Amino acid sequence: xxxxxxxxxxPVAGLGTRFLPATKALPKEMLPVVDRPLIxxxxxxxxxxxxxxxxxxxxxxxxxxxxxxxxxxxxxVTLKERGKRGDLRSLSQDLPGPGTTSFTxxxxxxxxxxxxxxxxxxxxxxxxALLLPDVLVKHNPGCLAQMIAATRNLxxxxxxxxxxxxxxxxxxxxxxxxxxxxxxxxFSITGMVEKPAREAAPSNLxxxxxxxxxxxxxDVLEKQETGAGGEIQLTDAMIQLSKSQPFYGLKFxxxxxxxxxxxxFLAANIAYALDRDDIAPALLDEINxxxxxx
Ligand code: UTP
Numbered sequence: 001x002x003x004x005x006x007x008x009x010x011p012v013a014g015l016g017t018r019f020l021p022a023t024k025a026l027p028k029e030m031l032p033v034v035d036r037p038l039i040x041x042x043x044x045x046x047x048x049x050x051x052x053x054x055x056x057x058x059x060x061x062x063x064x065x066x067x068x069x070x071x072x073x074x075x076x077v078t079l080k081e082r083g084k085r086g087d088l089r090s091l092s093q094d095l096p097g098p099g100t101t102s103f104t105x106x107x108x109x110x111x112x113x114x115x116x117x118x119x120x121x122x123x124x125x126x127x128x129a130l131l132l133p134d135v136l137v138k139h140n141p142g143c144l145a146q147m148i149a150a151t152r153n154l155x156x157x158x159x160x161x162x163x164x165x166x167x168x169x170x171x172x173x174x175x176x177x178x179x180x181x182x183x184x185x186x187f188s189i190t191g192m193v194e195k196p197a198r199e200a201a202p203s204n205l206x207x208x209x210x211x212x213x214x215x216x217x218x219d220v221l222e223k224q225e226t227g228a229g230g231e232i233q234l235t236d237a238m239i240q241l242s243k244s245q246p247f248y249g250l251k252f253x254x255x256x257x258x259x260x261x262x263x264x265f266l267a268a269n270i271a272y273a274l275d276r277d278d279i280a281p282a283l284l285d286e287i288n289x290x291x292x293x294x
Contacts, residue, residue, distance in 0.1 A: 001152070001156055002127060002151045002154060002155070002156045002158060002212075003126055003127055003156065004050075005049075005050075005051070005127055005128065005129050005148055005151070006051065006052045006053055006128075007051065007052070007055060007122075007123055007126065007128045008046040008051040008053070008054055008055065008131055008144070009055045009057065009116060009119045009122075009123065009128055009129070009130045009131070010042065010043070010046075010054065010056050010131055010133055011057045011112055011115035011119075011132065011133075012027060012039060012056055012057060012058050012059075012062055012065055013057050013058055013059030013062065013105070013106035013115050014059075014109055014115075018260060018261060019031065019260075019262070019265075025061065026064070027061065027064060027065055028134060028260065029062075029065060029133045029134070030065065030068065031259070031265065033259065033265070033268045033269050034269060034273050034276065034279070038134060038136065039133045040068070040094060041133075041136050042131050042133040042135075042136070043069075043096065044094075044142075045131065045137070045142035045143065045145075046129065046131060047096065048140075048141065048142050048144075048145055049129070049141075049142060049144035049147075049148050050145075050148065051129060051144070052100060053100055053101075053102065054069075054096050054100060054101045054102070055103075055104070055119050055122045055123065055128075056069075056101065056102070056104075057105070057118045057119050058103055058104070058105055058106070059105060059106050059107070059109060060105075066103050069095060069096060069101050070095075071092075071095065076088060076091070102122045104118055104119060105118070106118045110226075110231060111226070111227075111229070111231025111232040111234075112132075112231070112232075112233065112234045113221050113232035113233050113234040113237050114221070114231070114232040116130060116213075116217070116218075116221060116234055117222065117224075117232070120215075120218040120221075123218070124215065125215050126215060127159075127212060127213065127214050127215065128212070128213060128215070129144055129147075129148075129210070129212055130210070130211040131144060131209065132209035134209070134259045134260035135208060135256055135257070135258055135260075136257045136268050136272075137210070137252065137254045137256045138255050138257065138271060138272065139252070139253050139254025142254075143162050143210045143256075144210055146185075146250065146253060147160050147162060147210060147212055147250050147252070148212070150185050150186045150248070150250050151212060152184075153183055153184035153185075153186070154184075154186065154246075154248060155246065157214060157245050157246065158212075158246050158247070158248055159211070159212060159217075159238070159241065159245060159246070159247045160186060160211070160247075160248045160250055161189065161207055161210075161211050161238075161247065161248070161249055161250070162207075162208045162209065162210035162249075162250055162256075163177055163206060163207060163208055163249040163250065163251055163252075164205065164206060164208045164256050165204050165205060165206075165251070166204055166205070166206040167204070168198050168201065168204055169198070171196065171198055171204065171206065172195055172198060172201075174195065175192060175193070175194045175195070175206060175207035176196055176201045176203060176204075176205065176207070177189045177190075177191070177192050177202065177203060177205050177206075177207065177247075177249050178191035178193075178202035178203060179202070179205060183248060185250060186248040186249060187248065187249050188246060188248055188249075189242065189248060189249050190202070191242075192207070192235055192238060192239050192242065192247070194227070194228060194235040195228065205249060205251065209256070209258075210252075211234075213238075214241070214245055216241060216244075216245065217237055217238070217241055220237045220241050221234075221237045224236060224237050224240070257271065270283070270287075
């Protein structure tokens with residue numbers, strides 16, 4: 001059986017160029033979906049899955065993420081003075097406990113694979129979760145909780161990747177997996193290809209921003225050459241590791257929103273807002289008014 005997954009890595013050192021100029025001074029991971037920053041949604045998912053230690057790989061201009069996961073005394077005093085107990089309570093509930101966060105810096109944005117490698121000392125020698133904060137999966141239980149549940153049927157050296165169905169017309173934008181035998185709710189991955197041409201794609205299942213990886217990935221990343229886009233690619237390292245360790249895919253329940261793209265981000269905002277009783281009726285009115293004018 002696999003060891004308990006206690007630690008999660010959140011790579012937040014990217015430049016977020018698709019969201020310029022919003023991301024010139026503000027980290028992409030702090031953009032809000034309704035009233036919670038992307039990174040808070042993803043940390044919530046990890047906490048819901050039982051993660052105990054939260055490791056952030058940050059970069060220049062990202063200090064605000066560290067501040068976000070700290071207490072804000074002036075704000076707390078003001079809220080207390082104004083009798084806003086509910087706000088105070090939810091601020092403290094959002095906060096991971098003292099000593100459960102770690103921050104390290106990726107000094108240059110050399111790619112996702114390199115960002116993950118930067119977390120090696122903090123992760124140590126145990127399997128860990130990796131969550132990309134620009135992907136939100138709307139479901140309860142969360143995507144990572146579903147993945148951890150799936151590990152119970154797998155052997156101790158397994159790696160698991162969350163996958164979702166993607167239309168073939170967009171398959172060339174993603175990492176795609178080949179589908180082998182089922183194993184519980186998961187299936188064994190027969191191969192991985194990064195951004196294949198439609199004809200070369202082994203399936204319509206794409207890699208979706210949630211991973212459970214063995215620590216051996218760090219040794220592979222250490223020697224990994226730069227790949228597509230001049231970046232050190234995580235998928236290249238996973239392809240290498242899959243030669244010596246099993247990889248499984250999990251088609252999770254729920255819808256993933258790619259909040260690194262404008263449409264995904266806007267769609268997530270609408271979907272999450274429509275789930276909120278305090279916002280949904282007024283938002284629907286606004287949407288209907290806008291649609292009527294088109
Ligand atoms: P993305 O490629 O979606 O993010 O990486 P990006 O590079 O910031 O965005 P664009 O493409 O320029 O708009 C997915 C996640 O990996 C992190 C990002 O912060 C994001 O959360 N990342 C990416 C790093 O931490 N370091 C990198 O070198 C690259």
